[in-house]
Amino acid sequence: ILNVEQSPQSLHVQEGDSTNFTCSFPSSNFYALHWYRWETAKSPEALFVMTLNGDEKKKGRISATLNTKEGYSYLYIKGSQPEDSATYLCAFLGYNAGNMLTFGGGTRLMVKP
Amino acid sequence: DSGVTQTPKHLITATGQRVTLRCSPRSGDLSVYWYQQSLDQGLQFLIQYYNGEERAKGNILERFSAQQFPDLHSELNLSSLELGDSALYFCASSEGTSNQPQHFGDGTRLSIL
Numbered sequence: 001i002l003n004v005e006q007s008p009q010s011l012h013v014q015e016g017d018s019t020n021f022t023c024s025f026p027s028s029n030f031y032a033l034h035w036y037r038w039e040t041a042k043s044p045e046a047l048f049v050m051t052l053n054g055d056e057k058k059k060g061r062i063s064a065t066l067n068t069k070e071g072y073s074y075l076y077i078k079g080s081q082p083e084d085s086a087t088y089l090c091a092f093l094g095y096n097a098g099n100m101l102t103f104g105g106g107t108r109l110m111v112k113p
Numbered sequence: 114d115s116g117v118t119q120t121p122k123h124l125i126t127a128t129g130q131r132v133t134l135r136c137s138p139r140s141g142d143l144s145v146y147w148y149q150q151s152l153d154q155g156l157q158f159l160i161q162y163y164n165g166e167e168r169a170k171g172n173i174l175e176r177f178s179a180q181q182f183p184d185l186h187s188e189l190n191l192s193s194l195e196l197g198d199s200a201l202y203f204c205a206s207s208e209g210t211s212n213q214p215q216h217f218g219d220g221t222r223l224s225i226l
Contacts, residue, residue, distance in 0.1 A: 031212065032212040034214065034215070036217075042219070043115060043117075043203065043217035043218060043219050043220060044156075044203075044205075044215075044217045045115070045217070046214030046215060046216065048214075049212055049213060049214050051212055089155075089156070091156075093212070098161075098168060098169035098170075099144070099146075099161045099163075099168050099169040100158050100161070100169045100170075100171050101146075101158055101215075102158070103155050103156040103157075103158075104155065105155050106155065
């Protein structure tokens with residue numbers, strides 16, 4: 001059973017704060033790491049797919065880094081806005097997993113105006 | 114709008130019954146994935162099809178089966194339903210392999226009475 005952990009489980013920040021959270025995954029047999037944003041009552045929306053150690057991706061105020069050797073990825077949100085409130089999911093894909101993504105439990109972000 | 118269509122949106126049925134959930138992938142996507150989200154649990158991968166063939170299988174119960182048709186739409190069949198099968202079932206699609214982002218439908222909420 002693969003262990004994909006996200007921390008913290010939930011986070012409350014004020015509008016304008018910058019924040020970050022962590023996804024930890026097995027450091028062996030790494031193939032790809034996905035990040036998704038899931039707003040309440042909607043479906044998960046893809047943010048990034050990361051494949052290379054040291055990869056850094058950016059989409060607007062959201063960015064992510066990847067360290068495959070130590071098995072973690074950080075997601076950063078700069079200047080949080082209320083519309084950033086959502087659950088952020090990471091999902092790990094290993095070489096031996098076929099095409100099966102293993103999702104973490106998510107970090108629930110709430111941004112107060 | 115992700116371009117992935119799932120029907121029905123809601124389904125209420127009784128224990129022992131059989132239901133079929135339908136998914137139309139985004140135009141051009143060859144891979145279809147099915148996920149289950151039960152109460153207090155994260156997204157659990159069930160099964161993946163690529164261009165009509167099964168490619169990966171997760172912890173899918175024997176009472177559940179799926180297929181992908183020549184027009185690439187997919188159906189998830191759930192039989193001998195139990196109370197514990199009540200969940201949100203998501204379909205996602207991608208162009209091909211799992212180092213590409215997945216695009217999620219709005220889900221089918223299944224309630225077993």
